[in-house]
Amino acid sequence: KKYQVGKVKKVLTTCPHCATGCQYYLVVKDNEIVDVEPANGPSNKGLLCVKGRFGSFHFVHSPERLKYPLIKNHETGEFERATWDEALDLIAAKFTEIKKKYGSDALAGFACSRSPNEDCYMLQKMVRCAFGTNNVDNCARVCHSATVAGLAMTLGSGAMTNPISDITNDVDVIMLVGSNPEEAHPVIGMQIRQAVERGTRLIVVDPRDIGLSRQADIHLKLKPGTNVAFANGMMNVIIHEGLADEEFIRTRTEGFEELKKIVEEYTPERVAEICHIDADHLREAALMYAKAKKAPIIYCLGVTEHSTGTEGVMSMSNMAMLVGKLGRSGCGVNPLRGQNNVQGACDMGALPGDLPGYQKVTNPEVIAKFEKAWGVELNKKPGVHATDVFPAAIRKEIRGLFIFGEDPVVTDADQHHIRKALESLDFLVLSDLFMTETAQYADVILPGTSYAEKEGTFSNTERRVQRVRKAVTLEGEMRLDTDIFIDLMNRMGYPQAQLTSEEIMDEIASLTPSFAGISHRRLDKGESIQWPCPDKKHPGTPILHVGKFSRGLGWFYPAEYVPSAELPDEEYPFIMMTGRILYHYNTRAMTGKTPGLMEKEGHSFIEMNTEDAVRLGIENGEKVKVTSRRGTLITTARVGDKVSPKETWMPFHFPDGNANILTNAALDKYARIPEYKVCAVKVEKLPAE
Ligand code: SF4
Structure with a gap:
């Protein structure tokens, strides 16, 4: 995994950009990363995109990196260099003061979906054990939280159902909805393009022309915000053409009759009018998808980032269940998760309602297990979602916020509203690599470490847990993020022993049934594991819902089309x-x-x-x-x-x-x-x- 040829060292690791999880070698000379070479990983098979190949190391050595802690001088408005003791003592004192004055729920923390599982686990542990609140979240809230909720409600597990290689190899039809993989997940995009060149038919459902729509058999260029109507129209055609999989519906699902009643109203002509598409093209797409033996649905943020995003996701499940295309090879409902470890940040419990492994904070048995393991009384009230933290800050309900590697001023909707919320906080801490727009609002800034300076694991979009390996040690006072969290936990009165990344993964495995069999040791031996992996001998689970859904029966969610919250008018056309x-x-x-x-x-x-x-x-x-x-x-x-x-x-x-x-x-x-x-x-x- 790490080898040396002369002065050059090559370190096998995982790309830090998108959740495809491409494997490559960082080429290191004299403690500097000078190049990237592709490796034959399970999801990239020797391919890399321009971001992975050229955009993965300049930033590590950037002169703009934060190198020591900074505390804002409120008289001058300038940040001043501080020691770690000064910075951490100040944070601990301020957060403890807020907690005493306003209660634990006046604090909150955001995890970094760029950072390894081990970092995300320790961040949520710090928020739960030292801050005493479930106000913890990650940036999935603004990209695929609708996937986590929608797939969990309909199928029982909020994750991609099939592996990347399984849905791009030897399949008859690919239905790509609200996803532009050639730009956002390029190596998956390349594999889809290769599949089409080998004869796979492609349906693209997207309001824009994308690279792959030129390769598509059918491009439904629908009006933005009409996914639910589109899916209901597809199901209307499938049912009327007698193409529903009745055996699958009868034995594996519930709620079909209610769904059938609703989709009856979504005739192709009505849907054509709502979605601004051709009714015959919709019919053609429905027949192509339903008649294919192997046909995965692949979707992305064009489905989730709507005020009806969860219903859009559940509509994807509805379509796949209607034709029995779940729980088997070459099919499924496959969200392409965004950031390299956004799947992992959710898996690790950086969510306001879920402890690691989606174990609910409202379940007394789960709480008892974690209280025993962590030796602390836990808050049982589900926390505030990240997008609700900002209005809560303006209302002064949340007063102290720890942001680990996020830049919500840039990424969150309605920037003015976010700036106002950050200004309203009593105390803001940021741990990051660079002075971001959000960092300007911080009281204390802590310099963390990049993926090339630490050990750990990322979970890619197909639930595959892969190693991240340390390649360089840089000059400066930057610290491992897990060490920062541990130090802060101790200063806030929660005794947390020092742990290596490997030991943290062992703790995760001991408390998280879906990760119970995963360890750095297995991954370092060359095993590639997709969760759930319930024990040390289990090989992992490439395809979910085989024979039985994670929730027992799959649930057809009856969704009516509801227009987007803000539609064009005379003033904003x-x-x-x-x-x-x-x-x-x-x-x-x-x-x-x-x-x-x-x-x-x-x-x-x-x-x-x-x-x-x-x-x-x-x-x-x-x-x-x-x-x-x-x-x-x-x-x-x-x-x-x-x-x-x-x-x-x-x-x-x-x-x-x-x-x-x-x-x-x-x-x-x-x-x-x-x-x-x-x-x-x-x-x-x-x-x-
Ligand atoms: Fe990195 Fe994604 Fe490009 Fe692969 S496809 S090299 S994971 S950015």
Whole structure:
């Protein structure tokens, strides 16, 4: 896993960008990472994308790295260098004071979905044992929390059902819904493209033209926010054509009759009108999907990031159960999780209602088990979701916040609202690699370590737990994040022994049935394990729900189509969607430090349809002003036919016009995910200077 040739050391590890979980070697010379070489990992088979290949090491050695703790001088507003003792003593004193004055639930902590499982586990342990609250969450709240909730409710397990290789090899049809893998999960995108070249048929359901829609047999370019209507229309056709799998429905599911009643109203003609698609294309897609022997649904944030995101996810389960395409090879419902370890952050219990392994804080047996193991009385009240922490801060219900490796000013919907919430806090602590936009609001900033400086594991989108290995030791006072949490726990009165990453994974395994058989030792021997892995001899579980759903019977969720929270009107006549581009990952905290990637794409833009641009007198490449009810920005117009008339699309990576100045923080009722994919904006040509 680590070997040396002359002065060059090669360290096998896992890519820190998206949740594909590609394996590669970091090539290290004189304690500096100089290159990346692909490895033949189970999910990447020797492939890498531009982010993994070129964007994975410049940031590690960036001169902009935070190297020592900083405390804000409130008189000057400047950050001043501090010792670790000064910084940690101050945090412990302030958080303890808030806890004494306002109660444990006035504190909260966010875990970092970029960081290893072991870090996320210790962060949530710190929040639960030392802070005394379940107010802990991670950035899945703003990307796939609807998946975690929706798949758990319908199938019993909130995770991808089948492995990547299983759904891209030898399948008859792939149905890709609200997912642009060639930009967001490029190595999965490559595998889908290869499958299509080998003869797999492709249905793309997406409001935009994406690279893969050009390869598709059918592209349903539906109106943003209409996924539930689309799925109900598909099921209407499947039932009327007699293609429902009656045996599967009878033996493996419940709730079908109620669903059938609802989808009866979603005739192809009605759905065509709601979704702005062709009724015959919908029929064709339904027949193609239902008749195929092997046909996975692969979906992403185009399904989840809506005020009805959880219902969108449950609609994916409904479609797959209707045709019996679950619990077997080449099928399933497959969310492509976003960040490298966002699956793991959820698995590790960085969720307000769940302890590690999705064990509920409301279950007395679970609580008793953790109280015994951790030697502390735990708070039994489910915590506040991350997206609700901000309004709670403005109401002064939450006063102290520890943010580990997140930058919500950039990533969360309605940026002004987030800034106001951060200003309202009594005490904000940030642990990060760089001085982020959110860090400007902190009282104390702690310098953490990157994936290349620590040991641990990431869980990729297919539930595969893979090793992260230390490659370099950098100069500076940065500390392992787990050591920071342990130190703080002790200073706040919870006695926590020092633990290595390997020992932390052993503790996780001892308390988490789905991880019971997982250890660094097994992974270092070359085993590749997908949870659930209930014991040390178990090989892991590539396909979920074989023979029986995790919840027993699969549940058909009867969902009616409900329009998005904010629709275009006379004043704001365009729908705006947001998304990612190939060259950057989320806040660009890592990819933004790679000069080549910044050269490829370094600035914000808005895509708009030619018809609208002509009407407004806007030319391709011109600067435009974009305004929503929440803010205004200046960006560059990209004119073409990728989006439909009256629709626009923006990436959110760039500070010069961050789309989240405009987005709407309307929340899904189950998962509290914001509606990033639909808000109303106006676009104006800027007057000539
Ligand atoms: Fe990294 Fe994702 Fe690219 Fe693989 S596909 S190299 S995991 S960014």
